[in-house]
Amino acid sequence: LEAVPASAELAMAYSNLSQLAMLAERLDETLSLGGRAIELAEQLDRQDVVCHALNNVGAAEQWLDLANSRLHLARSLEIALEQNFQEHAARAFTNCACGEINQLGYSQAQSFLDRGIDYCVENDLATWRDYMRGVRAQLLLRQGYWNEAAAEALDVISNDQATALVRYPALVALVKLRLRRGDPSAEPLLAEMNRFLERGAELQRLLPYAAIVAEQAWLGEAEIAEALRLIDLAETLSPTRAMFAELASWRQILSAGSDAGDTAGMAAPYRMLLAGDWQGAAAVWADLNAPYERALALAQGDEPAQRAALEIFETLGAKPVASHVREIMRRNGIIRIARGPRQTTRANSAGLTQRQMEVLQLIERGFSNKRIAEHLTISPKTVDHHVSAVLGKLDAISRGEATAAARDSGLI
Template identity: 35%
Template structure:
């Protein structure tokens, strides 16, 4: 995989075109700057070129991964696949890219990806780039032209080299445009000056091209001649049967200069123009309809775009299209569709109000069954949003509402949802009772979906209780749900299995395997809510296992999703906060305060327990045992009340460490058991109770992780206990390079974090720019960073600068 990155106008597309010119069989997919991106847009482009099973799968709205893999595994010359402008890609396209990337080493293919590396830190592309396999990736970072190059070009045009460089910053596109224009001025004025020189009909066509991104022209009318005038004037460039702007920067300059009324009128013309064509992607029509501010067109095309996106599994894009309709005052049916797509996209918090409004509309219309169904869905969404109190009230209301009529499917599902809430709160007996009632009603009604939903709840409760057969039964329920097309239930079976294995088991390898299976299913079906949650859970497991680089990468990817509160991001906050605390990073307290707030709102031990453990550790490391004891007691009381042995044991241990009470832990046996299960941190805590040799092993493990604050506390504790021969900590230089950087790379990183360019770094360290670029690429790879800005932020977080 080749990642071609740089700012707009830096030459990414030019480089790719030059590379592709000498190669046959290249597939090219492009992302477009639409308000809501086309679902799987670049992959549809590639399918039109590839044909065969890939085109058939996308046309049928089936998952295209298998067909794409088959196409790229065929014998013959390696295939080159280019995806341009990934910063405009939809979520489904990025998810498919991750799935393909994880299999790239077995494929006869090169993936070339172009993107802008100056996007905002929260942009979803960053999470995608962080998830790509490092060993298969080569980064091609395109720097600006040097002063010498710009001076040479300016001299040929008789222009002032310093003025041209100051005007353009060495951006190749802007240099080209500046040198083609006579009077010097602001760069965005260059294209506008050329536009003004055109006569009205040609200028009108160029402005239409600006809002449509690309203008297709056919026939023998006046348009071909007008396009020729635009090309001759340097406003547009020819592209196939039409024309467009040489670069997005130039197109944006024209579009931004349009008066609001004129821009709306052009978008309306774009809709009418596209309506006359066959098989136009509804996302394009919805884009222009929204910007035309024509409500009738917006209602028509947003609905078709939403339904198309949902059919392709692009849930986030479907929710965005439905959201536009909700803003116009949609009815209950649209509110329900919007809420369901938002739920699947992991945007539960924004769907809560939609379900509440839909319930009110159904109740006002006298449709009690659908009103109750919306109340049941409100419960589910409230739980994902972290408001368990609302979830319990809503499901109770649903059972009451649906109980007014004859027992039906919606009542069975409401009973099962109540069982689900009991199961999630570790209330095993009520979960089994309500789940059994739901299953019996569903069986009488012949309702297979609710029967599976209830069985998952009951079986998960059995697994929590320690039933050895329940784990395998959840896998069978997953297969049953998947075969019936019940994607959400199939995913939940695997998620419940993975997370319950984490709560009750000590074998982290088995837990990671269960998480991997659940993640793979969520990936295939674009289930962002589950994916965000599972990435955080895996991050927490990796922290415990000692894989802190992997844990932080998972946490960053999880927290790159739009949901910032509720259940979804909570495990990632806990994992990140635990590493920050152990390493003594100043952000630790804020992260753990956020985790506590979200956990307490859930009222569930599986959220509150891990937060209490990490917060108790945090205050212990900071030398405040009273606050550590209070945190441990908070979780311990809840763990005891629901009878959870694992959390009771772990929180009682931390309480004893905070209060100085004698511990009955057999540290040798505990360390041996934790070692077999791969639980490095638990083993460290056990060894810390032992003799000098055991404590030395614990310190060595903490030092290797860069856990300076945790190791400092342990050293002080050992000295208080009178343990002799406590090893000293690592030298500062070693600690500073915990990320695996060489001494020279650490120097480059410090200058990079100060905002220095490659040329400035080269001058400061007496190196060539090419050598600096190699060092920067290595730094980005070692820090799992997608850009210089992200590398600087990571370096500050790790205390490397």
């Protein structure tokens, strides 16, 4: 194609090669090929190619220049929506959300996912819808909404029409959740994740798998040597230190005294933890409303911090993790360690989280989902998840029935 005059086909070829490089985390190659595609497509006024290439470039830039990444992804999304390029729009929503999650911009990620999933539903883009729902399950997991994360992930995984690649984000969320809860049904799902690596060590599949195995090894459920092998492999494949941040922190946990290496460019809580500042890391995770990660940081701290971590793990229902922290505390000579949560309230016995109790009380007062969202300063989509969870836990099929059940059981 390069031997003939400039054409839309040549521009799209550059963009397709840029996309392949982006998926393989060859960042410089992505930017070079994407730049050529954009330049040529703009000369030919092919906005579809410009849109596609900007998406590739923006996705790669998240690890190099976040401001430019956001700019290029936003422009790609803008073009797609203006020109009704539906597949491009869905991919842009996805890459915007994933980029924000990787850079710990959780509120921005939630907005992109809610908008993107709604867009896919409206335009019958089932594949992209399910992929983004899996990503949203991962975000819900990070934010401590474990029941909602499980429901979202299960909906995707139980869809017979979903391909293995579409299932993958939901698979990651559900495996992490079930392992943390001590659910043995996580094992076949973890084996499914491992099958992706049998085809080759693709970094975007290796990173989450290695993190899960590292967490298992910390809990005594996997070999530390295997976890460290996977971490070392990921390090050799990572084009930037920022991409390796989570695994760098796991290596330090599994191999005390190991060299943290260059932490420049890593997200703040990982950089702090690698520098021994567990207090700072825990504070950042708390600000991000990421309770599990906060508790992991606290577990690296002193006795009061470990007690706080234990309480968080218990509240989340992460029983194996809580048991492991108790064992660490015993080895450190700490006494009078809490045995576990007490069923002191009817709300706990119903399995409602604190946030779900707040939502239930507002339902009882007649608040609509929109008013609940405004009152609690959360998105309407998040309210939808909470309301569904409340109805499910109270075995109710309507808001009125949920309110009646809650009154009968003394919850409100």
